[in-house]
Amino acid sequence: MPDTTLPRDSASLARPDSSGRLRPRYTWLTDRRLAWLFLSPTMILLLLIAIFPLIWSLYLSFTQYSVIQDAATGPRWIGLGNYAQLLSDKDVWNRFTLTASFVVPAVGIELLLGFALALLLNRNFKGRGGLMTLMLIPMMLSPVVVALFWYFMMRADVGILNYFIRDLLHLSERGVFWLTSLKVAMWSVVLVDVWMWTPFMMLISLAGLSAVPKYLYEAADVDRASAWFKFRHITLPIIAPLVLIGVLFRTMDAYKLFDTVYVLTGGGPGRATQVLSVYLYQLAFREFSTGKGSALGYIMLIVIIALANLLIRVLNRLRAEG
Amino acid sequence: MATIAPKPLTQRRSIAGGVLFWLGLTIAFVFFMFPLYWLIVTSLKQRSEVTLLPPTFVPFVDFEPTTINYLAVFTRVSELGTITSDTKPNTELSTFPLHLLNSVVVGGGATILAVILGTLAAYTFSRFKIKGEADLMFFILSTRMLPPIVVLIPIFLMFTYANLRESYLGITLLYITTGLPFVVWMMKGFFDEIPREYEEAAMTDGYSRIEAIWKIVLPEALPAMLATAVFVLITAWNEFVFVQLLNPSRATTVPPFLYAIIGYGQIEWGRMAATSVVFLLPVVIFTFLVRNHLLRGVTFGAVRRKRLEISN
Numbered sequence: 001m002p003d004t005t006l007p008r009d010s011a012s013l014a015r016p017d018s019s020g021r022l023r024p025r026y027t028w029l030t031d032r033r034l035a036w037l038f039l040s041p042t043m044i045l046l047l048l049i050a051i052f053p054l055i056w057s058l059y060l061s062f063t064q065y066s067v068i069q070d071a072a073t074g075p076r077w078i079g080l081g082n083y084a085q086l087l088s089d090k091d092v093w094n095r096f097t098l099t100a101s102f103v104v105p106a107v108g109i110e111l112l113l114g115f116a117l118a119l120l121l122n123r124n125f126k127g128r129g130g131l132m133t134l135m136l137i138p139m140m141l142s143p144v145v146v147a148l149f150w151y152f153m154m155r156a157d158v159g160i161l162n163y164f165i166r167d168l169l170h171l172s173e174r175g176v177f178w179l180t181s182l183k184v185a186m187w188s189v190v191l192v193d194v195w196m197w198t199p200f201m202m203l204i205s206l207a208g209l210s211a212v213p214k215y216l217y218e219a220a221d222v223d224r225a226s227a228w229f230k231f232r233h234i235t236l237p238i239i240a241p242l243v244l245i246g247v248l249f250r251t252m253d254a255y256k257l258f259d260t261v262y263v264l265t266g267g268g269p270g271r272a273t274q275v276l277s278v279y280l281y282q283l284a285f286r287e288f289s290t291g292k293g294s295a296l297g298y299i300m301l302i303v304i305i306a307l308a309n310l311l312i313r314v315l316n317r318l319r320a321e322g
Numbered sequence: 323m324a325t326i327a328p329k330p331l332t333q334r335r336s337i338a339g340g341v342l343f344w345l346g347l348t349i350a351f352v353f354f355m356f357p358l359y360w361l362i363v364t365s366l367k368q369r370s371e372v373t374l375l376p377p378t379f380v381p382f383v384d385f386e387p388t389t390i391n392y393l394a395v396f397t398r399v400s401e402l403g404t405i406t407s408d409t410k411p412n413t414e415l416s417t418f419p420l421h422l423l424n425s426v427v428v429g430g431g432a433t434i435l436a437v438i439l440g441t442l443a444a445y446t447f448s449r450f451k452i453k454g455e456a457d458l459m460f461f462i463l464s465t466r467m468l469p470p471i472v473v474l475i476p477i478f479l480m481f482t483y484a485n486l487r488e489s490y491l492g493i494t495l496l497y498i499t500t501g502l503p504f505v506v507w508m509m510k511g512f513f514d515e516i517p518r519e520y521e522e523a524a525m526t527d528g529y530s531r532i533e534a535i536w537k538i539v540l541p542e543a544l545p546a547m548l549a550t551a552v553f554v555l556i557t558a559w560n561e562f563v564f565v566q567l568l569n570p571s572r573a574t575t576v577p578p579f580l581y582a583i584i585g586y587g588q589i590e591w592g593r594m595a596a597t598s599v600v601f602l603l604p605v606v607i608f609t610f611l612v613r614n615h616l617l618r619g620v621t622f623g624a625v626r627r628k629r630l631e632i633s634n
Contacts, residue, residue, distance in 0.1 A: 024528055025530055026530045026533065029531065034446070038445060039443050039446050039452075041439045041443075043443075045498060045499050045502060046461075046499060050468070050473070050499055051465065053473045053477050053480055054476070056479070056480070060475065067479065116346070117346075120343060120347055121347075131351065133609070134355060135350075138354060138357075140605050140608075140609045141560070141605060142562070148598070149595070149598065151584065153357065158374075160360060160377060163375060167375070200620060249622075256471060258471055258563055259563060262563075263584070277469065277471045284474065284475050290475055297469070297475065300472060301472055304467070304469065305467075
């Protein structure tokens with residue numbers, strides 16, 4: 001409930017016309033009415049466009065339904081049928097492993113590379129501001145454009161990456177089949193994700209590093225502590241919670257990654273890069289298994305909530321220790 | 323390591339360290355900047371130059387740059403895709419300007435509304451005692467954690483039944499909703515930092531609450547609202563999945579248009595690069611403007627203690 005009692009003793013704000021008391025207008029807009037007025041549009045929109053679809057989707061996940069075939073008859077209740085079918089399907093489990101084989105290397109490399117870059121940039125040198133601003137650009141760009149352009153650079157025949165590898169450095173005779181090799185394709189997706197999101201991990205590590213008070217290092221130097229000791233006992237405990245927030249955000253985003261894969265490989269070659277989101281899209285909008293797709297969506301949702309909870313628990317423990 | 327220098331970590335400089343430092347920095351710079359450089363260079367190339375091996379790297383030195391691709395972005399220079407300098411300019415507009423306009427209308431409209439509505443809600447959460455405030459705030463945040471692909475199916479069905487597909491209204495409403503949680507969380511954090519004495523003083527002077535908000539709080543909040551707006555705008559500007567599915571032929575923004583390019587067998591890479599450059603330019607400018615708010619923005623306000631100064 002809105003709080004209508006206000007302290008009357010607060011200092012008067014200097015205003016040019018504050019000599020005489022004004023008569024307040026719009027007094028019918030009490031705090032309570034104002035709170036309702038201000039909150040309701042946001043709440044209505046969220047309920048209508050975020051929550052209602054979610055509930056509908058939950059219902060659909062318990063039904064046999066296809067927007068194309070069952071348009072006339074409507075959804076048919078089959079209980080846990082979709083879930084049972086999905087969870088007993090080896091292909092679905094494979095796609096969970098496939099998604100993990102993208103998320104873990106991508107987030108891992110971004111973390112290590114981003115942290116290393118933050119260490120490099122955590123000092124003053126000429127052009128630091130300009131350099132950092134430039135490095136921030138990739139993560140703000142449209143994933144469609146990024147994927148499209150890497151697709152161009154990764155072309156096997158005339159792509160610039162293969163020109164470097166094959167013609168300039170002679171590392172490989174035929175070049176790398178970035179997007180058409182079953183083994184390489186997923187790593188190409190990782191590479192593009194690393195290009196886009198390492199700056200984010202750099203930024204968050206840098207915020208952590210600049211939060212470490214300098215006097216701690218000075219005190220450690222008086223005690224002749226080694227560089228490793230300083231890193232392990234001063235830097236790491238202070239930056240760990242912040243960096244973990246970064247890992248949390250990146251893991252959740254990488255898990256639901258869609259655009260980049262969809263444009264870059266379309267899930268191929270074969271199913272080599274068909275991560276969960278792409279599979280769900282395929283299920284719902286190519287095969288039109290609407291009910292089954294909804295069930296997969298809910299399984300994904302449960303996994304991401306569990307994952308986020310796990311990371312948040314680690315984060316809280318770190319904070320409690322620090 | 324027996325140095326007694328006062329700031330050893332930043333000031334200890336050996337030659338090897340210096341070399342490593344600049345080497346690392348150079349490699350990183352090349353890795354992150356080369357694709358952007360290559361995009362721009364490609365957009366300046368003739369059709370025959372684009373896939374040339376060995377490639378040409380430097381305009382004016384290696385090859386003669388051309389503006390024909392940029393012309394082709396906006397006009398139908400050639401219908402068949404063969405662009406040469408001899409091609410007579412066809413001044414008829416291509417479909418790109420329309421898509422760009424759609425992006426501006428949808429993105430701009432959604433941003434303005436999301437920021438206004440979200441700011442009002444954030445003010446309410448910050449200043450009034452609301453029953454179950456923490457739960458409501460978490461509820462708002464949780465709508466943002468969903469993988470968008472999960473709500474794609476029901477949104478698609480809902481928009482079909484409500485006749486909101488292929489319309490400006492539908493996609494704008496959707497982008498407002500995706501932007502709202504972000505605005506509420508960012509602006510709540512901001513309002514919590516402004517002392518409430520500001521408006522309370524104005525109210526003891528005889529302003530009503532709504533007048534105090536309009537005259538005192540709003541001017542104070544405007545810079546934060548603008549920074550937040552840029553993030554909402556960039557998200558809407560870049561969004562692909564929903565608009566691709568909901569608006570394939572009407573009120574389509576630029577990303578699906580760009581994606582459609584790779585559907586056609588022969589891709590006109592020069593034109594594609596030029597289109598991308600035109601499309602990315604606003605984002606790059608906005609990134610530059612909000613660089614100091616970036617960390618807070620991309621972490622949804624979760625990192626708020628430290629404001630990182632990026633500009634020197």
